[in-house]
Amino acid sequence: MSRGPNKQFDEQEALQAAMLLFWEKGFAATSLAELQARMGLGAKSLYDTFGNKRQLFLRVISHYTETVTRKLFDSLATRRSPLKAANNIMQTVARLDAGQHRGCLLGVVMAQAQRSDDEELAVYVEAQLRVIEDALTAAFERALQLGELAPVLDARDMARLYTAAFQGANLIARVRKDDGLSQGVSRALAALPGAAHR
Secondary structure, eight states: OOOOOOOSSOHHHHHHHHHHHHHHHOTTTOOHHHHHHHHTOOHHHHHHHHOSHHHHHHHHHHHHIIIIIHHHHGGGGTSSOHHHHHHHHHHHHHHSOTTTOOOOHHHHHHHHOOTTTOHHHHHHHHHHHHHHHHHHHHHHHHHHHHTSSOTTSOHHHHHHHHHHHHHHHHHHHTTSOOSSHHHHHHHHHHHHHHHHHO
8 A cells, every 4th residue: 555645835834833832822812724825735634634623733732832832941050150041941931022922831821721721732742841840949959969059948849939930921921022031030040049048
């Protein structure tokens, strides 16, 4: 039996296009017709490759984690000062054009969905958020070893604080120009180690 024709499109480019559309409009407001137009695919190619709209959305979330999230948070493992690297991540909110800022896709999904409505999606997003929290936890464990953090501070607790602050600042940046919010949050977070020593 002969194989079907090879795909005439780049799957990763199609996922990237779908990600940007979902990121801009959210899951519910994005139509299949818009997805087909943005991805440059016909209905059959879309369904054969990615499944239905929900299955595509889950693929998009995974793609976001692998491309955007990991690229941002992988720097935590390579910088000489893990605490400074963590604080620099907060500054990425301020460096983005406020008029174009979409926030964090994971935060957008959380803002538009409730666990009681979609347990599967909530569990899936929670797993992606754990990637961020684990990367930050590892960084803060290194910071404790290097003496950048006071021993009274817990690495996991700090990671959860930074995750919450990062998600919150990103969501706020979707609706207003940055008026020092992210810089202020970053300064407050950076002051925690010193405050813990006093």
